[in-house]
Amino acid sequence: MTSKPLTLIVFIMCFVLPVMAEQPVYLDLNKPIEDRVEDALSRMTLEEKVAMIHAQSKFSSPGVPRLGIPENWATDGPHGIRQEVAWDEWYGAGWTNDSCMAFPALTCLAATWNPEMSALYGKSIGEEARYRNKNILLGPGVNIYRTPLNGRNFEYMGEDPFLASKMVVPYIREVQKNGVAACVKHFALNNQEKYRDHVNVVVDDRALNEIYLPAFKAAVQEGGAWAIMGAYNKYKGEHCCHNKYLLNDILKRDWGFDGVVISDWGGTHDTNEAIYNGLDMEFGTWTDGLKEGLSDAYSQYYLATPYLDKLKSGEVGMSELDDKVRRILRLVFRTNMSKDRHFGSFVSDEHALACRQIAEEGIVLLKNDNHILPIDGGKVKKLLVVGENGVHSMTIGGGSSSLKVKYEVSPLQGIINRAKQSGIEVMFEMGYASPAVAAQDMKGAVAPEKKFDLDELRDKAVKAAAGADMVLFIGGLNKNAGQDCEGNDREGLGLPYGQDKLISELAAANPNVAVVILSGNAVGMPWIDDVSAIIEAWYNGSEAGNALASVLFGDVSPSGKLPFTFPKRLDDVPAHKLGEYPGDGSDVVYKESIFVGYRWVDKEGIEPLFPFGHGLSYTTFEYGKLVADKDEMSVSDEITFKISVKNVGDRVGKEVVQLYISDKKSSLPRPVKELKGFQKITLMPGEEKQVTFTVGKNELSFYDDNKEAWIAEPGVFEALVGSSSAEIKGRVVFSVK
Numbered sequence: 128m129t130s131k132p133l134t135l136i137v138f139i140m141c142f143v144l145p146v147m148a149e150q151p152v153y154l155d156l157n158k159p160i161e162d163r164v165e166d167a168l169s170r171m172t173l174e175e176k177v178a179m180i181h182a183q184s185k186f187s188s189p190g191v192p193r194l195g196i197p198e199n200w201a202t203d204g205p206h207g208i209r210q211e212v213a214w215d216e217w218y219g220a221g222w223t224n225d226s227c228m229a230f231p232a233l234t235c236l237a238a239t240w241n242p243e244m245s246a247l248y249g250k251s252i253g254e255e256a257r258y259r260n261k262n263i264l265l266g267p268g269v270n271i272y273r274t275p276l277n278g279r280n281f282e283y284m285g286e287d288p289f290l291a292s293k294m295v296v297p298y299i300r301e302v303q304k305n306g307v308a309a310c311v312k313h314f315a316l317n318n319q320e321k322y323r324d325h326v327n328v329v330v331d332d333r334a335l336n337e338i339y340l341p342a343f344k345a346a347v348q349e350g351g352a353w354a355i356m357g358a359y360n361k362y363k364g365e366h367c368c369h370n371k372y373l374l375n376d377i378l379k380r381d382w383g384f385d386g387v388v389i390s391d392w393g394g395t396h397d398t399n400e401a402i403y404n405g406l407d408m409e410f411g412t413w414t415d416g417l418k419e420g421l422s423d424a425y426s427q428y429y430l431a432t433p434y435l436d437k438l439k440s441g442e443v444g445m446s447e448l449d450d451k452v453r454r455i456l457r458l459v460f461r462t463n464m465s466k467d468r469h470f471g472s473f474v475s476d477e478h479a480l481a482c483r484q485i486a487e488e489g490i491v492l493l494k495n496d497n498h499i500l501p502i503d504g505g506k507v508k509k510l511l512v513v514g515e516n517g518v519h520s521m522t523i524g525g526g527s528s529s530l531k532v533k534y535e536v537s538p539l540q541g542i543i544n545r546a547k548q549s550g551i552e553v554m555f556e557m558g559y560a561s562p563a564v565a566a567q568d569m570k571g572a573v574a575p576e577k578k579f580d581l582d583e584l585r586d587k588a589v590k591a592a593a594g595a596d597m598v599l600f601i602g603g604l605n606k607n608a609g610q611d612c613e614g615n616d617r618e619g620l621g622l623p624y625g626q627d628k629l630i631s632e633l634a635a636a637n638p639n640v641a642v643v644i645l646s647g648n649a650v651g652m653p654w655i656d657d658v659s660a661i662i663e664a665w666y667n668g669s670e671a672g673n674a675l676a677s678v679l680f681g682d683v684s685p686s687g688k689l690p691f692t693f694p695k696r697l698d699d700v701p702a703h704k705l706g707e708y709p710g711d712g713s714d715v716v717y718k719e720s721i722f723v724g725y726r727w728v729d730k731e732g733i734e735p736l737f738p739f740g741h742g743l744s745y746t747t748f749e750y751g752k753l754v755a756d757k758d759e760m761s762v763s764d765e766i767t768f769k770i771s772v773k774n775v776g777d778r779v780g781k782e783v784v785q786l787y788i789s790d791k792k793s794s795l796p797r798p799v800k801e802l803k804g805f806q807k808i809t810l811m812p813g814e815e816k817q818v819t820f821t822v823g824k825n826e827l828s829f830y831d832d833n834k835e836a837w838i839a840e841p842g843v844f845e846a847l848v849g850s851s852s853a854e855i856k857g858r859v860v861f862s863v864k
């Protein structure tokens with residue numbers, strides 16, 4: 128009889144070790160990813176490699192079934208997990224378990240000026256993507272806000288590269304902790320929807336490096352993004368989805384990006400360019416242009432049979448293909464085949480809370496005369512809510528970010544729920560209306576026809592206004608084509624559907640009018656002086672109404688700050704002033720160079736409607752004196768600034784303390800000042816905190832296009848700290864040797 132230990136040893140030698148030895152390296156989740164990649168690559172056939180680099184359906188690409196390597200499944204992004212669509216269609220597949228949580232739009236996230244909110248957002252949406260078995264989230268977007276007409280600004284993070292960089296990084300890191308790749312979009316220079324599939328952006332190297340690239344660079348180098356999406360437009364005459372300069376030289380060589388470049392849907396136009404100019408994966412190509420073509424045309428994609436034929440005939444070599452496949456395998460091993468992958472969660476209470484918190488922190492109080500807000504139950508007994516946006520769904524429409532949601536609390540519903548607690552009676556009038564948008568739920572879904580008479584709606588609302596203690600107008604833009612919607616730009620800065628007239632008449636009928644704008648863009652406000660309060664409340668997703676109500680009724684003191692300038696007129700925006708929007712159909716020239724947003728406003732001495740960084744609170748913050756730890760530094764040194772901020776009001780509040788740096792004299796023109804630091808602090812009534820900013824070479828540098836390098840020049844600088852780009856509370860001059 129053999130002893131027990133001996134039996135165990137024989138068992139291990141006969142059965143366990145051979146199995147372990149046979150396990151291929153690529154399946155060993157504990158092996159380094161690069162070893163797994165090389166091992167898997169070495170086992171793949173030519174056909175399997177080519178299959179992997181292009182789509183097989185609207186949102187998926189093949190894995191290697193023979194090797195047990197799973198498919199890739201992408202999802203929009205960036206505000207929630209898109210419904211399941213039919214295999215080769217945009218419309219819904221009719222599932223009943225894919226209704227998601229809608230998170231606030233990215234403009235709202237940017238308006239929180241709080242990287243912790245960004246982390247919370249990334250964590251929550253990453254969990255939703257993971258739960259739905261997606262391994263690529265098509266977002267976030269960080270294209271810079273160049274014109275308020277851009278139909279997709281609501282999907283981006285504003286006009287400032289520093290703010291967008293700081294906000295995008297935590298989002299990506301937290302999404303990816305779920306084993307889901309963030310696919311940052313749209314790289315690069317996709318700053319308008321008009322002519323987006325062919326317009327060639329002409330921009331100087333300074334603006335490219337100082338304004339349009341930094342958030343992408345931060346996403347890659349600090350956020351560690353595993354994927355990036357090429358833009359539809361062209362740069363240097365080449366489509367961005369296969370653009371040698373952007374993808375091979377900048378992204379992959381200079382920034383060391385080791386992830387996957389994914390084409391925008393239908394953004395690929397040429398096999399050779401796609402092979403050689405840095406594209407790794409082709410999605411959504413119609414065979415006959417961007418919008419229509421043959422169905423199930425996947426085998427005809429530029430990176431499908433046409434590429435395979437070239438490989439087989441020896442016209443092109445294997446190295447580019449292997450590089451693409453390596454990147455995709457790396458992404459698969461980081462996501463679907465990672466041992467650290469959790470299971471995710473979907474439409475949970477935690478996610479609802481996250482939505483609400485982000486929305487509450489992003490809502491911006493623009494104006495509040497006579498402290499009309501928060502709504503005081505002691506004075507207001509009858510509250511009239513006017514405006515279609517009070518009840519209109521803002522999660523449907525807008526293009527690819529359109530969502531099928533589990534629920535969406537409308538502003539009106541949120542207000543009614545909250546008003547009850549204060550014993551306030553709420554009445555509602557539409558006041559205006561817009562044409563309905565079709566949800567993409569079903570094949571052939573048709574928008575129900577809505578007939579309305581604007582004069583009648585307005586008259587009814589104005590009459591009701593006369594009998595109310597307060598009027599809350601809820602309007603702005605919506606997700607209809609030509610508003611905040613992919614595929615088109617807006618036609619002007621003004622509010623649509625007769626809202627300007629309606630607001631003016633409401634203000635004439637009632638002295639207490641507060642206006643709530645829902646939008647992802649700046650809007651004109653010809654009635655600004657006639658109303659007492661104005662709030663920018665973005666598109667805030669599932670918890671929109673609850674978040675708005677908590678701000679309106681003062682449960683939360685507003686603390687959002689504008690991530691872009693609100694101009695008084697289009698002519699105050701350089702792209703429009705200089706006649707460089709939308710371009711001539713072939714080129715659009717960014718003549719304003721680095722002077723985008725507040726950089727232009729400062730340079731030209733323009734008074735905006737509301738400046739970048741602006742946002743009021745229900746409490747009052749008092750700033751102390753700004754002090755520096757030295758008045759002279761060397762370029763390699765650092766300088767520290769301190770300022771104390773005190774809450775001198777009687778309610779808790781959050782303030783965003785903003786640091787701008789001004790280079791007094793330089794060899795190249797520089798903006799009057801640039802955002803180089805910000806901190807959001809919470810202060811109890813009477814509480815005081817000290818805020819510290821450290822500035823080094825990075826914060827002092829500019830991109831010298833002659834030297835093709837970032838340089839910090841010696842000279843005199845000034846640090847400015849304020850509560851917005853226009854409300855500067857303290858200044859300190861320092862010199863750099």
Ligand code: BGC
Nearest residue numbers: 203204265312313391392527
């Ligand atoms: C958009 C992308 C989106 C993709 C897939 C494109 O039209 O530009 O942002 O991710 O569609 O829906």
